[in-house]
Amino acid sequence: MAEAADELSAPLGRDVARGKRRFRLPFTGMQALAAGLGLVLATFAGYAMFNDDPLGGEPRARVAIMPAQVNGKAAGKTETASTEKSAGAPHHGEPAASSARPAAPADQRTVTIIDGSSGARHDVTISGDTPEKDPATPGGIMPGIDPRLLEKGRYGMIPTTAGGLKPVTAYAGAVDQAKVAKMPIVSVVVGGLGVGAAKTMDAILKLPAAVTLAFTPYGSDPTKLVERARAQRHEILLQVPMEPYDYPDNDPGPQTLLTTLAAEQNLDRLYWHLSRFQGYAGIANFMGARFVATDTAMLPIVREAAKRGLGYFDDGSARSLAPSLAAAQAMPFAKADLTIDSVPTSGEIDRALAKLEELAKERGFAVGVASALPISIERIGAWARTLDSHGVLLAPLTSAMTKSKSS
Structure with missing residues (x-):
């Protein structure tokens, strides 16, 4: 009626402005919400009924599984597997999913060894893992070892009498x-072996059998x-x-014997x-x-080693108490007279070996120590082939221990 009245009272010849109609939905907001929820429920029910998912939507992480080794060959191709992850909250700092790269062993360490002659620093990664036992031998005893002495x-397993x-x-x-x-004898000890399989194998295979080899307790598999x-x-x-005096800047490695520890701890x-190999x-000393x-x-260590029937070799430290402590325990003992490769050149190594020969002729025996440098291995091997003509015998360290005691 209002619109009709407006048209009757409006001047002739002018259009009357009409109000716009508002668009209305055919359903209410509550009806739309209910329809949406119904659609979600229907979708979920359909997915659960027709999708083949045995894990039921649990979070998963894909992890690479390395193939098993059979007689040195891979048993199969690398597989991937889905591992079920815990539905609970992760521990503090724990990643949300597993990483495919294995973590480094907790007791693997990098230590810095300082060369006493040159001052050069060498970073060496070592593992403190306990040695694997050989399943073919009882109690993990190495082949050729007398079980009565373990x-x-x-x-x-550790040595005993x-x-x-x-x-x-x-x-x-x-x-x-x-x-x-x-005859006068010369004994040579090549040390620092076990860390670095390549240099260790060079020393084992290229040096004469009469050369004594000293192994550190580290390395991935010192037993082999x-x-x-x-x-x-x-x-x-x-x-x-x-x-050493500059510990821990110069760190021999895990389980180092320390002057600050009680005797029981050392x-x-x-x-x-002692249990690393047999x-x-x-x-x-390392x-x-x-x-x-x-x-x-030092005294408890020397006493314990003597009680277990072991000899002791001192690498030549000027202040070492090992000679007197070993003598008090009636322990077989030898001390290095000189370091053969303190200057690692062919000429200096040859001169050191010649000096060892002279000392052996003077007192009946002499002892030298060297590292497994390629130049050291090469020069010691060449020198050893000439000893027969010089009237000097290359003998294992225990022979020098015996001859030293008799002298």
Whole structure:
């Protein structure tokens, strides 16, 4: 009626402005919400009924599974597998999904070894894992090892005596005792082996069997390397990491014997080292200038090693108490007279070896120590081939221990 009244009262000849009609939906907001929820429920029900998902929508992570090894060959191709992840909240700092790259072992460490002559620093990655046991031998005993000379320790099998039998004599390198008694002898110890399989194998295969090899307790598989060395008839020593003066800047590695630890703690660490492999005739210090000069720290170690029938080799530290401590325990002992490759050049190594010969002729025996540098291995091998013509015998370290005691 209002619109009709407006048209009647409007002037002739003018259009009347009409109001716009508002668009109205054919359903209310509540009806739209209900329809949406119904659609979602219908979609979910259809997915659950017709989709083949045994994990029911659980979160998953794809992880690469490496093939098993059978006789050195892969048993199959790399597979991928879905691993079910916990539906609960992750621990603090835990990633939401597993990574395909395996984490490094917790006890793998990088230590810095400083060369005493040149001052050069070398970073070496070592593992503190316990050695794997050989399933083919009872109790993880290495082939060729006398089980009577082993006892079970906290970390594995460690050396011991059996009546009058001792490791220092049972595992001594073979030598013509008649020649040892009559001729001057030179013993050479090549140390630092076990870390770095390539250089270790070079020393094992290229050096004469009469050269004694000293292994550190580290490396991925020291047992197999020691087995190979023994198969080549090398005499074996275990190098025990000991505290140097600049520790921890110069770090021998995990389980280092320290002057700040109680005797019981150092002995426990010693047992760890002793269990790393078997078949060694004695122990030697690995670094350790501070430790070998500290009576209260060194005495329990020498006493324990002597009780277990082992010999001791000192690498020549000027302040070492090892000579007097070993003598007090009636322990077979030898000390390096010089470092053969303190200057690692052909000329200097040859001069050091010639000096060892002279010293042996003067007093009946001489002992040199070297590292497994390629130049050292090459020059020692060449020198050893000339010794017969010089009237000097190359003999394992235990022969020098015996001759030193008799002298």
